[in-house]
Amino acid sequence: MKVLRKPVYLDVCALGRPYDDLSVVRNEIEAGAVYLIFALTALGEYTIWHSPAHDVEINRNNDHVIKSAIHTVLEFVCRDIKPYIDSELLKKRALNLIGAGIGHFDSFHVAHAEQVKADFITCDDRLLRKCKTNKISVWCGTPVDFCRKEGRI
Numbered sequence: 001m002k003v004l005r006k007p008v009y010l011d012v013c014a015l016g017r018p019y020d021d022l023s024v025v026r027n028e029i030e031a032g033a034v035y036l037i038f039a040l041t042a043l044g045e046y047t048i049w050h051s052p053a054h055d056v057e058i059n060r061n062n063d064h065v066i067k068s069a070i071h072t073v074l075e076f077v078c079r080d081i082k083p084y085i086d087s088e089l090l091k092k093r094a095l096n097l098i099g100a101g102i103g104h105f106d107s108f109h110v111a112h113a114e115q116v117k118a119d120f121i122t123c124d125d126r127l128l129r130k131c132k133t134n135k136i137s138v139w140c141g142t143p144v145d146f147c148r149k150e151g152r153i
Contacts, residue, residue, distance in 0.1 A: 005047040007118035008037065011109040012057045014121045014143055015073065019066045030123050033143035036152060037121070041077045049116050050078040051085075053108035090115055100134045102127065113138050121146050 018031040041048050054074060061067045090111050097107035106127050113120040120140040122128060131140040139149070147153045 005041075005044060007047050007049060007116055008041075008146070009049045009051075009109065009113035009116065009118040009120050010034070010037070010143075011106065011120070011122045011124070011127075012054060012070070013123045013127075015054070015058075015070050016061075016066065017123050017143065019063075019069060030143050033147045033153070036147055037143060038073065038077055040152070047118075048074075048077045049112065049118050050074050051109065051112040053105055053112060057105045085112070085115055097134065100130070102130050102134065106130075110136055110140075113140075119146060 014030075014034055017027060017034050020027040020031070022028045022031060037046065037048075040046055055071075058067055058070050058074075061070075090108070093111040093114060094104075094107040097110055098104060102110065106122075106124070109122075110120060110131060114137050117138060120131065120136065120138050121143055122140070123142055128140060128142070141149065144153070
């Protein structure tokens with residue numbers, strides 16, 4: 001019997017948090033929560049979804065070390081999971097979110113999370129406010145919020 005793992009979707013802001021300035025207390029705490037999510041994913045608790053929006057956004061980073069590190073993390077934690085995605089529905093939803101004032105990459109990340117019914121995790125407070133205002137159909141919050149919700153901290 002195949003065990004279904006809880007789906008989660010971390011945007012690039014969350015995936016990159018461990019590479020931010022960790023002398024900033026918030027960054028350090030959120031980086032710890034991201035590492036916890038990675039560890040629990042490796043143990044089979046969660047499934048982290050990977051979308052084409054990740055690759056495009058990550059490849060725009062000028063820091064080649066961080067770019068490579070995030071790609072490596074995605075390769076390790078995602079393990080080639082490819083759900084069926086209705087690309088027309090995804091595009092339509094993303095365009096709707098863009099029209100609501102959410103940025104391009106953020107809109108595609110949110111639309112993807114909604115399609116795979118994954119909790120959406122970001123470190124971007126402005127994006128979180130917009131998600132709540134626009135009634136996103138999945139749970140959304142910071143890495144720390146997610147770990148709290150899951151009873152992990």
